[in-house]
Amino acid sequence: MRWLAAFYTVGLCCALSVAALAADSGPVESLKSFSDFQQVDLNRLLAGDVLSERGSLMDFPNGISSQTCFMVPVSAEETAKRLQLWDPSPHGELKVFAFHALHAPCELADFQQLDFKTRQRSVRWLLDKTIAFTPVKSDLNLTHDEAQQLAACVQKRADPQKVSDCWAKLLLGRASAFQQKGLDGAQPYDTVGESVSPPVQLRTMLREQLAIAREFSPILKRIGLLGNETVPSLTPFYYWTLFDADYHGTISLGAVYQLAVGDHYQLVDLEYYVSGNYYTSATLFEVWPVEVGGTPGALVWRGDFFAAPMLAFTKGTERIAYGALMLQDIKKEIHCFQDEAKTKR
Amino acid sequence: MKLRIVATLVLLLPGAATWAANSMSISQESDIEYGYIGGVGTRGGGVNIGSVDEHSADLKYVVSPQLNKDLLLRIGFEWQRFSFGVPDHAPLPSVLQQASLVLGFDYQVADEWLMRVEVQPGIYSDFRDIKLRDVDAPLVIGAAYLASADLQWFFGLRVDVRTQYPVLPAVGVRWKFSDEWTLDFMLPKPRLEYDVNDKLQLYLGAEIQAGTFAVGQNFGTPRGQPKLDNAIVDYLELHLGSGCSWKITPTVTIEAEAGFMPYRSFDFFDPNIVFRSHNAPYGQIACHARF
Numbered sequence: 332m333r334w335l336a337a338f339y340t341v342g343l344c345c346a347l348s349v350a351a352l353a354a355d356s357g358p359v360e361s362l363k364s365f366s367d368f369q370q371v372d373l374n375r376l377l378a379g380d381v382l383s384e385r386g387s388l389m390d391f392p393n394g395i396s397s398q399t400c401f402m403v404p405v406s407a408e409e410t411a412k413r414l415q416l417w418d419p420s421p422h423g424e425l426k427v428f429a430f431h432a433l434h435a436p437c438e439l440a441d442f443q444q445l446d447f448k449t450r451q452r453s454v455r456w457l458l459d460k461t462i463a464f465t466p467v468k469s470d471l472n473l474t475h476d477e478a479q480q481l482a483a484c485v486q487k488r489a490d491p492q493k494v495s496d497c498w499a500k501l502l503l504g505r506a507s508a509f510q511q512k513g514l515d516g517a518q519p520y521d522t523v524g525e526s527v528s529p530p531v532q533l534r535t536m537l538r539e540q541l542a543i544a545r546e547f548s549p550i551l552k553r554i555g556l557l558g559n560e561t562v563p564s565l566t567p568f569y570y571w572t573l574f575d576a577d578y579h580g581t582i583s584l585g586a587v588y589q590l591a592v593g594d595h596y597q598l599v600d601l602e603y604y605v606s607g608n609y610y611t612s613a614t615l616f617e618v619w620p621v622e623v624g625g626t627p628g629a630l631v632w633r634g635d636f637f638a639a640p641m642l643a644f645t646k647g648t649e650r651i652a653y654g655a656l657m658l659q660d661i662k663k664e665i666h667c668f669q670d671e672a673k674t675k676r
Numbered sequence: 677m678k679l680r681i682v683a684t685l686v687l688l689l690p691g692a693a694t695w696a697a698n699s700m701s702i703s704q705e706s707d708i709e710y711g712y713i714g715g716v717g718t719r720g721g722g723v724n725i726g727s728v729d730e731h732s733a734d735l736k737y738v739v740s741p742q743l744n745k746d747l748l749l750r751i752g753f754e755w756q757r758f759s760f761g762v763p764d765h766a767p768l769p770s771v772l773q774q775a776s777l778v779l780g781f782d783y784q785v786a787d788e789w790l791m792r793v794e795v796q797p798g799i800y801s802d803f804r805d806i807k808l809r810d811v812d813a814p815l816v817i818g819a820a821y822l823a824s825a826d827l828q829w830f831f832g833l834r835v836d837v838r839t840q841y842p843v844l845p846a847v848g849v850r851w852k853f854s855d856e857w858t859l860d861f862m863l864p865k866p867r868l869e870y871d872v873n874d875k876l877q878l879y880l881g882a883e884i885q886a887g888t889f890a891v892g893q894n895f896g897t898p899r900g901q902p903k904l905d906n907a908i909v910d911y912l913e914l915h916l917g918s919g920c921s922w923k924i925t926p927t928v929t930i931e932a933e934a935g936f937m938p939y940r941s942f943d944f945f946d947p948n949i950v951f952r953s954h955n956a957p958y959g960q961i962a963c964h965a966r967f
Contacts, residue, residue, distance in 0.1 A: 387745050388701055388742060388745070389700065392700055453855070470874075641926065647703030647705075649703075649966070651746070652790060655784065655787060655790075659788070659825070
């Protein structure tokens with residue numbers, strides 16, 4: 332009989348939690364107003380599910396997008412803070428080998444952890460690509476000047492320490508330019524056959540998602556992705572990271588901006604430089620405060636925008652499959668974040 | 677004129693306006709193959725036919741307009757021809773041919789599940805005297821489970837009421853187990869692939885070429901096998917070989933392979949007469965485009 336009483340008690344608590352959320356329809360209505368989620372099942376979100384939608388096909392051939400929605404059992408303020416500073420490297424399944432904050436202004440020492448001596452095959456791939464690199468033809472995303480500098484620095488020597496030092500100098504130049512000039516400092520890649528500008532690619536993708544761009548206009552204007560502002564008026568968290576992208580070691584430089592908008596938060600995590608495999612990405616978050624069973628929680632919408640050269644040749648069913656697999660990776664990352672939030676409440 | 681066509685499409689299909697606006701919403705695939713199998717002794721039904729060599733060709737083109745986020749149509753055609761060097765009056769067809777439409781759709785059923793339904797109505801025969809009996813419409817229903825970027829499972833069902841085995845199930849897997857190696861165990865071309873670089877791939881593999889065809893009303897009698905008049909033949913050919921695949925542009929791949937054919941059969945299953953060949957060398961070239 333006691334188990335029956337306990338069962339009813341738990342059931343009642345769950346019902347009350349949902350009722351508390353349902354009554355506070357503000358965040359849900361707000362989320363529905365700009366996102367692809369027209370049915371938001373809070374019970375599923377409370378249970379840890381992640382709602383997900385592949386983005387619709389873009390006119391921009393290199394672009395792909397997706398949307399996700401999930402809950403975090405800590406306050407919106409704390410969730411926003413954690414999203415801004417989150418280090419994915421402890422989660423082995425995400426294949427992030429290094430993730431480090433950059434000072435502002437950044438210095439060479441910020442990159443001293445960049446290590447090509449690892450036995451990871453994908454890092455070895457990047458090392459080999461760097462050693463075999465010629466300024467004329469490369470899989471690496473660089474300007475002509477960077478290409479000359481990297482070739483002169485490496486001089487085809489298969490010394491991992493030397494390659495780390497050469498990359499560190501190159502990344503320092505990129506990061507410093509971004510810290511000084513914002514997106515205007517993100518120079519286009521010249522070595523990929525055409526001039527490819529990461530900010531232009533991000534703006535093109537956002538222009539195709541007007542409802543999202545409108546919703547995020549407060550933060551997008553402040554960081555210069557929309558409007559006329561060139562130098563961001565928000566101070567971001569700067570980072571560099573080394574990870575595995577489809578068996579290829581990839582270095583990226585990114586910045587995560589956060590802005591409080593009324594009672595909720597907007598964040599933009601943008602990769603203003605990626606060493607290869609793809610061009611750039613931006614992840615947008617909107618975090619609303621909600622109450623879960625009397626304790627503060629956060630409802631999070633996440634939008635991912637991703638530009639890659641091979642997408643222009645990925646059409647039809649292959650593209651649908653690509654989008655589905657991209658969502659799998661994003662959900663894996665979200666689950667890691669949620670698990671961490673649960674254990675570090 | 678162009679506007680009128682677009683307007684008509686908009687009325688006919690809800691996704692047509694999207695196609696007109698977005699070139700990414702239409703994908704096309706084109707496959708061309710040619711193969712040669714050296715002469716090999718062929719016998720069956722108490723008859724020794726002698727050495728039979730073979731030329732085969734296949735041409736397939738499919739256009740896939742995307743109707744909405746999850747649904748793509750598949751419209752196209754396929755022409756396939758097996759041409760056999762048989763002696764005069766041998767009870768084997770010198771040509772087996774397929775000329776068919778490709779009609780179907782691809783649909784994302786759930787986050788990890790994609791499905792394909794495809795029917796190929798057309799003429800499947802020796803093209804001697806084309807009649808209603810030569811018309812067939814095999815149906816393929818397939819599903820793919822995307823377990824991860826490196827592992828996908830495939831399930832398929834082929835339905836063809838004219839064959840000896842009208843329903844054939846199949847299971848396959850694509851497993852990329854390292855940066856360079858992929859086990860692409862999918863019918864009709866299971867392969868073990870090795871990526872030399874981003875453009876060049878080597879592979880070991882097998883292939884099943886099969887089809888069901890009707891032969892002419894008077895095919896058997898002049899060949900001393902009256903039971904073969906108006907018969908249906910299940911044709912089957914197995915290949916084992918190795919080859920290379922070269923991506924000459926991001927959208928065009930050419931392939932060349934060679935190996936041996938361990939088994940080939942012409943199964944006239946209704947009169948129960950089967951002609952078989954074993955162990956012959958073969959070579960094949962192909963060009964695949966996805967754009």
